[in-house]
Amino acid sequence: MALRCVGPRRSLLSHNALGGLWPRAKAVCSGAAGSEEIEKKLLAFPGGSVDLVKKECGIAVLTISNPERMNAFSGTMMLQLQEQVTQLEGWREGKGLVVRGAAGTFCSGSDLNAVRAISNPEDGVKMCKFMQDTLTRLLRLPLISVALVEGRALGGGAELTTACDFRLMTPGSEIQFVHKHMGLVPGWGGAARLVRIVGSQNALKLLSAAQKVNSSYAEQIGLSDGVVSPEGGTLVQTERWLSSFAGGPAPVVRAVKKVVLSGRELPLSDALVAERDIFGTVWGAPTNLEALARKSKHK
Numbered sequence: 001m002a003l004r005c006v007g008p009r010r011s012l013l014s015h016n017a018l019g020g021l022w023p024r025a026k027a028v029c030s031g032a033a034g035s036e037e038i039e040k041k042l043l044a045f046p047g048g049s050v051d052l053v054k055k056e057c058g059i060a061v062l063t064i065s066n067p068e069r070m071n072a073f074s075g076t077m078m079l080q081l082q083e084q085v086t087q088l089e090g091w092r093e094g095k096g097l098v099v100r101g102a103a104g105t106f107c108s109g110s111d112l113n114a115v116r117a118i119s120n121p122e123d124g125v126k127m128c129k130f131m132q133d134t135l136t137r138l139l140r141l142p143l144i145s146v147a148l149v150e151g152r153a154l155g156g157g158a159e160l161t162t163a164c165d166f167r168l169m170t171p172g173s174e175i176q177f178v179h180k181h182m183g184l185v186p187g188w189g190g191a192a193r194l195v196r197i198v199g200s201q202n203a204l205k206l207l208s209a210a211q212k213v214n215s216s217y218a219e220q221i222g223l224s225d226g227v228v229s230p231e232g233g234t235l236v237q238t239e240r241w242l243s244s245f246a247g248g249p250a251p252v253v254r255a256v257k258k259v260v261l262s263g264r265e266l267p268l269s270d271a272l273v274a275e276r277d278i279f280g281t282v283w284g285a286p287t288n289l290e291a292l293a294r295k296s297k298h299k
């Protein structure tokens with residue numbers, strides 16, 4: 001049984017998926033407070049949808065869908081993405097997430113019609129802050145996430161791939177930070193995340209040349225974690241690949257993501273405190289006690 005969450009039910013609330021760890025460690029992401037004005041403007045650019053299916057196995061599939069515009073993000077899709085991230089923050093049974101585009105392509109970034117209409121710097125910065133907040137929350141979900149890149153991931157679409165823990169690409173697919181060709185730089189947090197994924201040298205090359213990154217080059221520089229072939233279904237294969245990381249009891253999988261996240265984002269002293277707190281949630285818990293009773297050997 002899959003639970004489908006489609007549509008524009010919206011919340012202005014900001015959530016902390018790590019249950020209080022981040023405020024103690026000084027959040028880089030201050031939440032969506034004060035974003036009402038840009039949210040109203042985004043509502044004026046409708047089209048497409050961001051659809052979420054949560055499966056009983058603990059894996060969810062988030063689909064960016066606006067096929068007539070190569071899955072470009074309309075204003076309402078940005079709002080829906082925020083709502084779906086809120087849904088996932090509240091999903092206690094969740095373990096894994098696949099982010100993909102509809103109709104065989106990933107996402108062509110922001111809808112250029114909306115971009116043209118809010119092309120003044122003030123609105124641009126507000127839109128960036130809104131998307132940065134949503135994508136930071138996406139990356140911080142206590143779920144192991146993978147972007148399934150088919151076709152093109154351009155501009156904001158390329159930035160979206162970096163808000164997942166992993167990326168898988170199909171042969172012939174491309175990730176391209178086209179921002180420089182548009183007279184821009186990434187603004188949805190994609191540059192900061194890209195540097196952490198591929199290092200500053202590679203990030204500088206990809207951004208300054210607006211380089212097209214195919215599946216083999218992406219794997220070579222660590223941007224992609226593998227190739228999925230179309231035979232057998234790309235989503236099925238991606239879910240199978242993800243299961244090897246997101247398999248097992250939800251509390252343990254979620255704790256694994258949380259310790260890695262705190263190690264990745266926090267200064268060492270804060271990360272050590274966070275790790276102890278997270279450890280305390282699994283130590284002596286049912287899965288740990290069962291493993292002890294089994295006298296597990298790890299041969």
Ligand SMILES: CCC(=O)SCCNC(=O)CCNC(=O)[C@H](O)C(C)(C)COP(=O)(O)OP(=O)(O)OC[C@H]1O[C@@H](n2cnc3c(N)ncnc32)[C@H](O)[C@@H]1OP(=O)(O)O
Nearest residue numbers: 068069070072108109110111112113152154155156157182
């Ligand atoms: C955060 C910063 C950003 O994201 S800035 C936006 C960066 N993205 C872009 O500039 C993408 C521009 N689009 C393209 O380069 C091409 O359309 C790509 C995606 C390569 C597809 O080329 P091709 O396969 O030939 O299809 P096409 O150009 O005929 O496109 C089909 C229809 O989709 C539309 N489309 C595409 N991308 C967008 C977009 N980002 N915003 C709005 N519309 C987009 C095209 O205009 C085209 O529509 P139509 O059929 O002409 O009505």
